[in-house]
Amino acid sequence: MLDVRRILLFTEVARRGSVTATARALNYTPSAVSQQISRLEAEAGQPLLERHARGVTLTEAGRALAERGQRIERELRAAENELADFAGLRAGTLRIGTFPTVGASLLPQAVIAFRDAHPDVRLAVRSARIAGLWTMLENREIEMSLMWDYDWSRIDREDIVVTPLLDDPPALLVSDRHPLAGRDAASLADFAHDPWITRADHHPVAEALVRGCRAAGFEPHIAYEAHDYQEAQAMVAAGIGVALAPTLALEGIRPGVSVLPLQPPAPVRRILLVRMADHSLTPAALTFAGLLRDTAAARTP
Template sequence: MLNVHRLTILRELARRGTLAEVARVLNYSPSAVSHQLARLEKEAGVPLLEPVGRGVKLTDAARLLVARTDEVLTVLDRAEAELAASSPRVSGTLRVTAFHSALASILPTALTLVRARHPELQVEVFHREIGPAFDGLAAHLYDLVIGDQWPDEPDPVRPGMERQELFTDPLLLVTPSDWPGPEPLSTLAEAPWAIDPEYLPGGRWVRRMLGDAGIVPKVLCDTDDPLLQAHLVRTGHAVAVIPSLLVGTFLDQTRAQALPGSPARLLYTAVREGQTGHPAVRAFRAALASAARRESPEI
């Protein structure tokens, strides 16, 4: 019988193209990936890989297997969800990925609520950016992604996944409290900025927004950590665009104001379609919605 986990590795090879990239995504060594694929080939009884230079490519038989793997995994997800729903208690382990500001704000409240409501449910949390988070969700490394979508950025949720919106989170211009204000963007052309890296959606959006205002930002600190950005503003070293989710303790001794047009990012959760009815997913989403109502400035 074909091993489902090895089918997943073959599917990742079809997506990634190289054994090294599969190993990176799945947190394996390349030799371990090769070993698992060799065992799958033995189970299948037909060649699945062909050498090409220093790499490999999938055979026609392998591509047939990959075409069916998503169907198999969705059915297994649904079967797992149905079995879990037959129990009167919500239990097991739920693997959740989240980004910085969610980790620092709504997630702790959600974890407290889950512990009180469902003491037999264990939640494991992984800090991942949006690309690796969805890679891991597709590869069954994680069960739920807490994500954010910035203005004018493409929807990162992939086919075969289900998205549930949490709330919109206004984006604020934050300056040190002893600076004169409010500050129109035009006066900040020479200011030092703390900004997300350009390869992240937030970093791309802030640079576009400033560019539309005729500003090429002088970047003091290129960091994906909004708490570090907030600290640099608080200590008088930089200005930044920071989500309102962090207003409060993290932005004391700063001045926050709305940006032109009142832009906002959208927070959501995403799971594989076969897991939408899983009791653990539903319980965690309910706790997260309760936490959002407490923490969100929009709710």
């Protein structure tokens, strides 16, 4: 059987690309690291590294083992966090994850209600994008997390429990000077010839915009890629173009911007509460989940 400690050491070598750098980081001698890697290769029955003057290169078998090693690291971190819970090292702390638009809209009311009712429980909230939230959940750094999905990218994993909280429909943002600014509602097709302001860095709302516009029969002309919704609003107010944004992202509308409800069909995202299926929620987490459901229900028309 392969030695787990050697696998973890090998994974560190793979990550750093050098036996010497690994030895220095772990306070070992290079010869000690090389000896352990050689023993691991003997256990594996094949070479895992190709050694050269500037470092090391992984063989195909080495790359596969390094990926396994990274999974082992994640599982060990998760085990350490679970044992810390059992030992009471996190007693009195509720750890949850969120993302920016919900952190600025749905979450604050639940946080206030929880802290008023349970002032002795420390609440630790971590905000991140979806990949970061998954990592924190899998490592047990958080008990549960607020997340989102769309109908073309449903969150569907056997190792999680998903609780839908509410639907978050999009709205159209236009300049007060736009000819359609006074309407009670509008469709994407009404803006087929307008330039669009979207989110940068492959943001999910950018995909929602493209999918929605294509369903309406046109390809959006992108005039600006914003890094947050306040930046998008500023460009809308300046007349650069129109924008699509989830309703929960519109808690604060700047002067010069009009919000038009979007007529169906529209790319609606779901707001979800997610936890790992093999993790039973603590009483504090169960209470907070109930407050989130209440807050979401109060927002549902």
